[in-house]
Structure formats: structure tokens, C-alpha cells
Amino acid sequence: MNGRKTPIKFAINRTDAISWSISAALILLLNTNLKTGEVNWTWTLLIFASALTISRIQEYLMPLLMRRAANWPVQRMLGAYVLVCVLVATIISTLVLIIIQLVKKEVFPARVYVSSGLTYVLMTIAFTSVYVIQQLTDRWKKSLLQQEQLNQALLRAEYDALKNQVNPHFLFNSLNILSALIPEDPENAVNLVERLSKVFRYNLQNNDRVTVELGTELKIVEAYLFIHKMRFGENLQYDLSVDKTDKTRSIVTQGLLTLVENALKHNECSSEKPLTISLFVDGDRVVVRNTFQPKNKQFLESTGIGLSNLKSRYKLVTTAPVEVKETADFFEVSIPFCSASGNS
Incomplete structure (x- = not known):
């Protein structure tokens, strides 16, 4: 054993595959002109590439955050999770818009940045919510197990105290019987x-x-x-x-x-x-x-x-x-x- 920690990674499972399929379909749908059927491939490819980038970044940040937040209250952990999602989504969203502005040589108003940022925040949370829910569920189960073990220990201590109360009582009665029988x-x-x-x-x-x-x-x-x-x-x-x-x-x-x-x-x-x-x-x-x-x-x-x-x-x-x-x-x-x- 070399003492190195094995990094925690997102598992590629059926849920991930379904999430990515739905996300790809939505991205494609949002960038398709329903009247003409024309697809804006520039936006589609950029958004899909940024979604993949967000997924990779969160794949590294989320396990790191969960390790750091192992002993944090749930509220603090959720707050940190949302903050990370907002920061990552905002940075990626801003970079995507800047790239598009440079390619098309036009300037987007602030509302585009805001709406794009909100969309990316929701997308980022969607990519990581299953993982975070699983972590919270595992933490909750562990907490229940620890509480049950504590309750069992308390019950055992209380039981032992009650039983130890009986033993001197029994000894006292037995000695009384013996003292009465000896002269008889x-x-x-x-x-x-x-x-x-x-x-x-x-x-x-x-x-x-x-x-x-x-x-x-x-x-x-x-x-x-x-x-x-x-x-x-x-x-x-x-x-x-x-x-x-x-x-x-x-x-x-x-x-x-x-x-x-x-x-x-x-x-x-x-x-x-x-x-x-x-x-x-x-x-x-x-x-x-x-x-x-x-x-x-x-x-x-x-x-x-x-x-x-x-x-x-x-x-x-x-x-x-x-x-x-x-x-x-x-x-x-x-x-x-x-x-x-x-x-x-």
C-alpha cells in the first residue's frame, strides 16, 4: 500500500446515459427552427461542448467537496454545493457567450448573460443532483446507523444498571433466610x-x-x-x-x-x-x-x-x-x- 487516496469518480451508469440523452435532445430542440427544421449547429455544438466541460469539472469538484463536507451540517453542505454549481455554470456560460461574440462579431446585452447563466446553473445542478442525492442518502443512512448504535449502548447501560440493582437485593434476602435457618x-x-x-x-x-x-x-x-x-x-x-x-x-x-x-x-x-x-x-x-x-x-x-x-x-x-x-x-x-x- 502506498498510502495514496483513490479519487472518487462519477459512475457511468444507466441514469447518466439517460440524463445525457435527454440533455442532448433538449439542446438540439432548443436550437432548431421548428418551422424550417434548420438547426443552429454553432450554438448546439458550443452548448453541448460546454455541458461536457461542466460535467468533467463537476466530476472532479463534487467528490472533493463531499470529502471536505463530511462533517459539515447538511445546510452548509448544500449551500456549498449550490455555490460551486453557480460559479462553474457562470464561468462556462460567460466563456461560451464571449466565444460566440468573437465569432459573430456582435455584442450581447446583459439580459442574455443572465438568462444564459440561469440556464447553465440549472443544467449544472441537473448533471450533479443524482450524485449529491446519493451522497446525502448514504450520509443519512450512516447517521441512522450511528444513532441506533448509540441507542443500543444507552439501553444496555440502563439495563445493566437495573440488573445490578437486583443482585444486592437478592443477596440481602438470601442472607436473611440463611440467618433464620442456622439456629433452627x-x-x-x-x-x-x-x-x-x-x-x-x-x-x-x-x-x-x-x-x-x-x-x-x-x-x-x-x-x-x-x-x-x-x-x-x-x-x-x-x-x-x-x-x-x-x-x-x-x-x-x-x-x-x-x-x-x-x-x-x-x-x-x-x-x-x-x-x-x-x-x-x-x-x-x-x-x-x-x-x-x-x-x-x-x-x-x-x-x-x-x-x-x-x-x-x-x-x-x-x-x-x-x-x-x-x-x-x-x-x-x-x-x-x-x-x-x-x-x-
């Missing part, structure tokens, strides 16, 4: 620690993933519920009914874990009020339903971080909402399946 059942406390390590290993391994397969998270939910089963015994019942085909579909990472955690944290689980948690698939949604027996009247407010955080994360991944239903008997949250393309 030290042996099972060891089993609980092993299960917790599995859950946290899952969190670490999937920390950079926006979505995860349902089957993968379901295993962690089972481990998490088993941990609480050791503490609550028969006071906690759960049923996880998911078909094998649904396990390969994707959900937001830690989505189910958040819902199951909320159900256990905010509802009473005792011999007087056993807690039942059901997890199942309903169409394009995964549903977590639990018996509604809140520990206090501030239940809905106390679900703060978990449920609102989950809703916020889903908004960044899909337009399908997280749905919440509450009756006198049960509290239910359903989350939509989402595209696996959310993984990063």
Missing part, C-alpha cells in the same frame, strides 16, 4: 449454602446476558424454592409445569427468580396460611401465581425494587408488558417471552 437447622443450613452458591453462580455466569432460556432459569428457580422448602417445610408448596418445547424460549434474565422471590418475601407462609406458588406457560407468557396473603397492608408498595425493576427491564427488551393481576385469593404476574437476540 444447622445441618440444612449447609445444604442451603450449597444451593445458594448454585444460584449465585448462575447470576455470575449470566451477568452479561439480557435474556436467557426459560429452562435454564427454571433450574435455578427450583433450587431457590428448594432452599425455602427446607425452611418452611409443608407450609410451602410449589408446582412448576412447563413443557419441554417451552423451555427453549427466552425470558429476561432473573425474571422468574425475581417473581418467586417476591412471592416468598411479601406473603405469609405458615401452618395457618400455607403458601402455594404455581409457575406455568400461558400462550406467549410465563405466569407466576401465588396465594394472596400479604404480610402487611403495604404489600403493593413493598414490592418496589423487584416488580418495578422487572417492568423497567422488560421495557428495554420488548413492547409486550409485564401484566399483574390481583384477586382476593391470588396474586399473579405474567412475563412475555422475548427474542433471544437480546443476548450480548
Whole structure:
């Protein structure tokens, strides 16, 4: 590589051929006496030669201008383009008229220069408009791509911030469970620690993933519920009914874990009020339903971080909402399946 830049040139394509054919036909028509059929070949040849000259000049100037204007605002770039067209057209038009005056030995009035200049300006813009429009379109597409990349980066940063908010919340709740179990059942406390390590290993391994397969998270939910089963015994019942085909579909990472955690944290689980948690698939949604027996009247407010955080994360991944239903008997949250393309 010698480091030299390859000059940008106009491509000779079908559009150029059509433009030149139409231009030649118009030039010939404008210089033909329709009554006699006589063609003013002097004017025709001069105009056609000047059009060719303008085309060659613009072939050099336009790519140069576009390179210089790469970081300019569109308005400034268009202004510079029009200015170049006017200057080139005016110079060529003036030279053509001077040549004709010398050949015919006559003087043209100012209005001829003005009308000729305007004609040449329009002709110059016509020769280069397709190229400039293509450049503007490419620039617009590039701008859209950059904006999309920026939006994706911002969404990813926001998602990570929300997910990082969940992890300390989950750790705090898990340590509370462990502290309550140690004095009651030290042996099972060891089993609980092993299960917790599995859950946290899952969190670490999937920390950079926006979505995860349902089957993968379901295993962690089972481990998490088993941990609480050791503490609550028969006071906690759960049923996880998911078909094998649904396990390969994707959900937001830690989505189910958040819902199951909320159900256990905010509802009473005792011999007087056993807690039942059901997890199942309903169409394009995964549903977590639990018996509604809140520990206090501030239940809905106390679900703060978990449920609102989950809703916020889903908004960044899909337009399908997280749905919440509450009756006198049960509290239910359903989350939509989402595209696996959310993984990063």
C-alpha cells in the first residue's frame, strides 16, 4: 500500500446515459427552427461542448467537496454545493457567450448573460443532483446507523444498571433466610449454602446476558424454592409445569427468580396460611401465581425494587408488558417471552 487516496469518480451508469440523452435532445430542440427544421449547429455544438466541460469539472469538484463536507451540517453542505454549481455554470456560460461574440462579431446585452447563466446553473445542478442525492442518502443512512448504535449502548447501560440493582437485593434476602435457618437447622443450613452458591453462580455466569432460556432459569428457580422448602417445610408448596418445547424460549434474565422471590418475601407462609406458588406457560407468557396473603397492608408498595425493576427491564427488551393481576385469593404476574437476540 502506498498510502495514496483513490479519487472518487462519477459512475457511468444507466441514469447518466439517460440524463445525457435527454440533455442532448433538449439542446438540439432548443436550437432548431421548428418551422424550417434548420438547426443552429454553432450554438448546439458550443452548448453541448460546454455541458461536457461542466460535467468533467463537476466530476472532479463534487467528490472533493463531499470529502471536505463530511462533517459539515447538511445546510452548509448544500449551500456549498449550490455555490460551486453557480460559479462553474457562470464561468462556462460567460466563456461560451464571449466565444460566440468573437465569432459573430456582435455584442450581447446583459439580459442574455443572465438568462444564459440561469440556464447553465440549472443544467449544472441537473448533471450533479443524482450524485449529491446519493451522497446525502448514504450520509443519512450512516447517521441512522450511528444513532441506533448509540441507542443500543444507552439501553444496555440502563439495563445493566437495573440488573445490578437486583443482585444486592437478592443477596440481602438470601442472607436473611440463611440467618433464620442456622439456629433452627444447622445441618440444612449447609445444604442451603450449597444451593445458594448454585444460584449465585448462575447470576455470575449470566451477568452479561439480557435474556436467557426459560429452562435454564427454571433450574435455578427450583433450587431457590428448594432452599425455602427446607425452611418452611409443608407450609410451602410449589408446582412448576412447563413443557419441554417451552423451555427453549427466552425470558429476561432473573425474571422468574425475581417473581418467586417476591412471592416468598411479601406473603405469609405458615401452618395457618400455607403458601402455594404455581409457575406455568400461558400462550406467549410465563405466569407466576401465588396465594394472596400479604404480610402487611403495604404489600403493593413493598414490592418496589423487584416488580418495578422487572417492568423497567422488560421495557428495554420488548413492547409486550409485564401484566399483574390481583384477586382476593391470588396474586399473579405474567412475563412475555422475548427474542433471544437480546443476548450480548
